Amino acid sequence: MIQIEHLTKSFGQRRVVDDLSFSVERGEVLGFLGPNGAGKSTAMRMITGFLPASAGRIRIGGHDIADAPLAAKRLMGYLPESAASYPDMTVNGFLLFIAELRGLAGDAKKRAVHRVVERCFLDSVLYQSIETLSKGYRHRTCLAQSLIHDPEVLIMDEPTDGLDPNQKHEVRNLIREMGKTKAVIFSTHILEEVDAACTRAMIIDRGRMVANGTPASLKAMSQSAGRVTLQVTGPEVTAVQAACATLAEASAVEAVGGKVRVSPKDKTAGAALARALMELAAREHWQVAELHAEEGHLDEVFRKLTVSDTVRA
Amino acid sequence: MNTTAFHHIRAIAKRELGSFFGSPVAYVFLVIFLLLTGFFTFTVGAFFERGEAGLASFFTWHPWLYLVLVPAVGMRLWAEERRAGTLELLLTMPINPWEAIVAKFLASWIFLGIALLLTFPVVLTVNWLGSPDNGQIFAGYLGSFFLAGAYLAITSMTSALTRNQVVAFIVSVVLCLFLILAGFSPVTDMLTRWASPALIDTVAAFSVMTHFEGFQRGVVDSRDLLFFVSIIAFALFATATILRNRRAG
Structure with a gap:
């Protein structure tokens, strides 16, 4: 039209x-x-x-x-x-x-x-x-x-x-x-x-x-797209972090305040990463308190791609 | 003119007139116009002392009265649409821009016509006092109406230039004043000292005074009528050009 x-x-x-x-x-x-x-x-x-x-x-x-x-x-x-x-x-x-x-x-x-x-x-x-x-x-x-x-x-x-x-x-x-x-x-x-x-x-x-x-x-263009946050009760955060790093789907693993944040290798494969983490948790008998995959944030993309007029001036 | 154009013009003109009479502007204008015409005719123009059964003292003042009052009516025509942002609304409707220009001009002209018609007591008075030449009076009214139209079209043009009504008003007054002064005898007398008569005649030919005089004497000359119609046509055409170019940025 x-x-x-x-x-x-x-x-x-x-x-x-x-x-x-x-x-x-x-x-x-x-x-x-x-x-x-x-x-x-x-x-x-x-x-x-x-x-x-x-x-x-x-x-x-x-x-x-x-x-x-x-x-x-x-x-x-x-x-x-x-x-x-x-x-x-x-x-x-x-x-x-x-x-x-x-x-x-x-x-x-x-x-x-x-x-x-x-x-x-x-x-x-x-x-x-x-x-x-x-x-x-x-x-x-x-x-x-x-x-x-x-x-x-x-x-x-x-x-x-x-x-x-x-x-x-x-x-x-x-x-x-x-x-x-x-x-x-x-x-x-x-x-x-x-x-x-x-x-x-x-x-x-x-x-x-x-x-x-x-x-x-x-x-999906944003930095946080596909990132999965995992929180488990029981084992040390560092141990969880090390275990997550062994996954083929994970590219970077960081510990943030008792939680583990895993970034995927392929940003569009956030769901696959989440599934792998679920399986890992089941194998290791972790009590999962929180597990969620992020879709990414538009405002991140927006800020990355545009220059506001206050910055320009 | 096809019927859709007519419908658009009628709709816009109706809205314009409605907005005139919906605001105090119209009534303030009417009262002031009638008071001033009365004052100039009877006091300054010495209507009774003249002892003539005619409206010369009435029509003489019209070019000067209109000089201030017509720009006051027309200054908002486009400046207001521009300021309020409704210009964008109007010009994205499926209408030709000239339909809007003509409609808004006509609405204001009709309003000025109504104001002029409301001066009818002066005609009754002169008819009651004596037996004037009513044909001459009619010609005077016709000329006065066209004079108002010419000023109004010029105001429409300047109003399209700006979103500021005061600027539109002042520029219109100056332009209309020029049209008066071009044929005003103190000015032409000044020119006679150095300019050739042909030049003076050319300048004077642009004056509304020269062309309005005929009507006052009761002569409806097609050349005078053509003069006013051309000013209106030219100024409305200029309005269209200005509106188009101002949008081009």
């Missing part, structure tokens, strides 16, 4: 987005990760046709955003970064206005507004003006706006920014549900959201793509 080829954007001498290429199909949720100022918003603004690209191609459902902007925009719903809306309008008035711009009229318009109001839980504030709403409601109003024409492509710039934990949870559920039938891109710098909602994640730093894969494959 979404095809991006060599997308580049420069503001003067500065390259904000540098040669991004990727595609998102229906049924996929792509998480856009990156530190602040990495070019996430700029990339999304180009995809939605607000900013023209300096170079590269963007096609939405086969329509080039530069050559056929209206056809491409019709397929897209967009939640801008600030969740902007007209503060002097009521929620109902605003949604009706957007529905009209989306080409809906009469009964279809009313049904569309009714549907998104229900979906985004806006019933109680329907006739309140937007400026009197709390941030959460304001955000949901703009979210409702992006869903009003039941778009095939959904682009959301930091959809959970500024929401409380309950609202974040709701929005993530919504994104996951939308992702079943639509092509979704959303940006975030909250790493747990990648696990909660994405089928695929992309990390960008200073405009460049530095990683692209399923959340699990990204996590």
Whole structure:
């Protein structure tokens, strides 16, 4: 549904987005990760046709955003970064206005507004003006706006920014549900959201793509991926450590505060290592108090691959 | 114009007008506009002392009144959308940018038209006192409406340049002032000392004063009408170009 080829954007001498290429199909949720100022918003603004690209191609459902902007925009719903809306309008008035711009009229318009109001839980504030709403409601109003024409492509710039934990949870559920039938891109710098909602994640730093894969494959890139922690009652830690070091699957064994941390030779074979340790414990008749394999931490990968602007300065 | 374009323009213009009348700006503007037109017509313009059944003292002041009041109405057109971030929302809708530009201009122009129509008591007064040439009065109103439109289009252009409404206001006032002064007699008199008459005529031809005068006399000249329409068209076209280039970064 979404095809991006060599997308580049420069503001003067500065390259904000540098040669991004990727595609998102229906049924996929792509998480856009990156530190602040990495070019996430700029990339999304180009995809939605607000900013023209300096170079590269963007096609939405086969329509080039530069050559056929209206056809491409019709397929897209967009939640801008600030969740902007007209503060002097009521929620109902605003949604009706957007529905009209989306080409809906009469009964279809009313049904569309009714549907998104229900979906985004806006019933109680329907006739309140937007400026009197709390941030959460304001955000949901703009979210409702992006869903009003039941778009095939959904682009959301930091959809959970500024929401409380309950609202974040709701929005993530919504994104996951939308992702079943639509092509979704959303940006975030909250790493747990990648696990909660994405089928695929992309990390960008200073405009460049530095990683692209399923959340699990990204996590496997971290130092701690596949590491198994073992704690046994009875024998000395040093004895356990020595025994673990004999395993073929283990590359390094360290003792940390009464526990033994075993790193695998092959990071993706954490499960095999855990199994070997279980067998070892059974042979040695150890009482196992704790045994767990780590999947790896996204934040480790994120820190390794990106440079935050505080460091850069 | 096809029907989708019409629907988009109607939706945006309706929203714009709704937001005007939903805020105190509209009412403050209407009251001030009516007070000032009354003051200038009857006190400064010496309506009664003239002893004429006409609205010359009413229309004479319009270029000066509009100089401040029209930029005040138009300054928020694009600056506010840019500041609030709704520009991003509006321009990612499946609409042509020119539809939004025309719609927002029309909404404000309609508002100015309403303000102008509310000056009807002055027409009733002059009709009650004497028997004026109502054709001439109508021409005056028409000219005044187009004059307001020209100022408004210029304000739309400057408003697209900035997210700061005050900057938009000041730049618009200066541009509109230039359009007045180009044909204002103290200025043209100053020019006669060194410039050729042809040059003076060219400069004066850019003045709204020159073109508004005809309407005041009751003459609806197609050239004057064309002048105002071209200013509006040019300024709206410039608005579109500015909006596009400002996005290009």
